[in-house]
Amino acid sequence: MFLALKEIKYEKFRYGLITFMIFLIAYLIFMLSSLAAGLASENTQAIKSWHVQSVVLNSNANINLSQSLLTKNDVKDIKLGKDSAYVGLVPVVVKMPKQETQSAQFIGLDKDQYIYKNLSLESGRRAKTSKEVAVDTSFKDDGYKLGDKITLNGGKEKYKIVGFVNNAKINIAPIIYGNMSTWKSLRPLAPNVVASGIMSQKKLTDKTDNITTYNIKTFTNKLPGYLAQNMTFELMIGFLFVISLIVIAVFLYILTIQKMPNYAVLRAQGIPTKTLIGATISQSVILTFVGTLIAWIVMYLMTLVLPAAVPLNFAPWIMISGFAGMLIMGVIGGLIPIRSILKVDPAQAIG
Numbered sequence: 164m165f166l167a168l169k170e171i172k173y174e175k176f177r178y179g180l181i182t183f184m185i186f187l188i189a190y191l192i193f194m195l196s197s198l199a200a201g202l203a204s205e206n207t208q209a210i211k212s213w214h215v216q217s218v219v220l221n222s223n224a225n226i227n228l229s230q231s232l233l234t235k236n237d238v239k240d241i242k243l244g245k246d247s248a249y250v251g252l253v254p255v256v257v258k259m260p261k262q263e264t265q266s267a268q269f270i271g272l273d274k275d276q277y278i279y280k281n282l283s284l285e286s287g288r289r290a291k292t293s294k295e296v297a298v299d300t301s302f303k304d305d306g307y308k309l310g311d312k313i314t315l316n317g318g319k320e321k322y323k324i325v326g327f328v329n330n331a332k333i334n335i336a337p338i339i340y341g342n343m344s345t346w347k348s349l350r351p352l353a354p355n356v357v358a359s360g361i362m363s364q365k366k367l368t369d370k371t372d373n374i375t376t377y378n379i380k381t382f383t384n385k386l387p388g389y390l391a392q393n394m395t396f397e398l399m400i401g402f403l404f405v406i407s408l409i410v411i412a413v414f415l416y417i418l419t420i421q422k423m424p425n426y427a428v429l430r431a432q433g434i435p436t437k438t439l440i441g442a443t444i445s446q447s448v449i450l451t452f453v454g455t456l457i458a459w460i461v462m463y464l465m466t467l468v469l470p471a472a473v474p475l476n477f478a479p480w481i482m483i484s485g486f487a488g489m490l491i492m493g494v495i496g497g498l499i500p501i502r503s504i505l506k507v508d509p510a511q512a513i514g
Contacts, residue, residue, distance in 0.1 A: 178450060181414045185454030186461075188407045189489050192400055193462040196481045199396035201474030206389045208332040209270075210362075210379070213248075213278050218382045219361035222375045226385035228252050229268075234355045237373045246365050248276035249358035251346035255315045255339065262306060267298075269315065269339045271346025271358075278362060282340065287326030293344045297326035299337035304471050315339075315349060334386055335474075404488050411447055411496030419443065419500035426507045439504050447497030448490060455489045 204211075219241065224231035229252050243249075251271035258264050272279040274291070282289055282297065287309050290296050298307065302324070307313075312321040322341065331338040343358070361367075367376045384390045419426075426439055459482055466477045 177418070178446075181411075182450050182454045182457075184410050184414075185407065185451055185489070185493075186457045188403055188410065189455040189458035189485065190461055192403045192407075192489070193458055193477070193481060193485050194465075194475075195396055195400050195403070196485060197462070197466070197475040197477040199393065199400070200478055200481060201476035202335065202396075203389070203393055204476055205332045205335045205474050206386055206392075207383050208330040209338055210333065210383065212283060212330040213281075213362055214364050215362045215379050215382075216365055217363045217367040218377050218379065219363070219367060219369060219374055220359075220377065220382075222371075222373055226377055226382060227387070228360050228382075229254065231359045232352065232356050233358050233360065233374065235357055236355065237371070238357060238361070240371075241361065241367075241369050241374075243276070243361070244365075246277060247361055247363040247367075248278040249273050249343065250278065250360050250362050251343055251350070252333075252359045253346060253350040254336075255349060256317065257302075257313050257315060257339070258317070259307070259311060259313045265302075265305070266336055267339050268333055268336045269296075269341060269346060269349055270333075271341055271343040273343055277364070279340075282326075283329040285327045285329050287324075290325055290341050293342050293348075294320070294322055295325045296322045296339050296341045296345075297328050298324055298339050299331035300327045300329060301332070301337045301471070303327050318349075320348075334388075404492055407451075407489060408492040408496050411451065411493055412499040415443060415447055415497060416500045416503070419503050423503070423507060426504060430507050436505060436507070439507070440501050443500055443504065444494060444497035447493045451489050451493030451496075455486055459486070 218228075219233070219238075220226060220228065220231040221233060221237070228250070233249075249272075253269050253271075255267050255269045256264060257267050274289075279289060284297070285300050285303075287297065296313070307324060309324055309326070311324045313324065314321055322339075322345070328338070328340060331340065347356070366378070369376050429439065430436070462477060466475055469475060
């Protein structure tokens with residue numbers, strides 16, 4: 164470690180460039196990881212807040228809540244307990260004078276069921292009548308206030324905002340919570356349709372010709388774009404770790420080759436090979452740690468200044484896994500030049 168620190172201090176510019184490269188890669192890893200976590204969260208925020216384990220949908224809906232419709236005949240044999248609830252979903256366009264038009268998901272709820280009762284309100288209250296709605300807090304960030312009246316899908320009917328709800332997004336779209344009767348009016352249906360699906364906090368196994376029960380993992384993986392989005396980010400992050408390994412290994416290998424005469428002198432002076440190897444690995448770990456630490460600090464500062472519209476979620480697990488991954492790459496990168504060090508011949512210095 165002493166030898167590694169002395170060399171870094173002596174060659175500040177050279178090792179500073181390596182640290183800067185590591186910083187750029189680590190920062191990009193933190194940024195992509197936070198963005199992936201943020202987008203994934205906005206896809207499933209509402210579902211997680213409902214603590215769902217099972218979802219009952221129409222068998223022909225391709226595991227898509229917005230395409231599913233359940234009739235009274237479909238659910239006649241399903242007994243809803245206090246941990247299950249009907250959900251009606253329909254995409255809507257929100258309009259209000261002096262505000263930008265927004266796309267959202269309207270969710271109709273039954274006031275006697277658990278999802279409605281457990282809504283986490285930031286302010287205001289739950290919708291009680293068919294002319295009231297509670298909306299995601301992102302509407303508040305966009306300038307909407309309690310008491311504002313909005314129209315949905317270009318209709319003439321106005322709905323009063325009576326509450327702002329935390330964690331109310333699905334498929335990256337904000338949710339508008341209202342009554343089941345409002346959902347039926349926004350999506351004209353046959354009189355025997357009761358909901359889009361059933362959400363349950365327990366494991367259900369109901370299955371008939373018309374309905375199928377899915378576990379929550381299967382349901383979320385079938386959300387439009389959810390799985391493809393996550394896999395894309397994971398692939399990019401994996402490549403960045405590989406790139407960091409290559410950058411560290413190449414730089415250290417070049418530096419090791421350049422220092423071969425110095426290593427030969429040190430070996431001739433009786434410095435053991437393990438000391439030289441330890442110095443190389445220590446350099447790699449120090450440079451990686453410093454570069455990653457600077458990246459973490461810059462990323463943290465970015466989360467403080469970026470607007471709420473940017474879906475970053477710089478969670479603790481991202482910091483820990485990012486640090487651990489970069490340090491592992493640093494150690495592996497430091498091991499690659501070892502073969503050259505082992506071949507150092509002290510006779511070169513004497514000659």
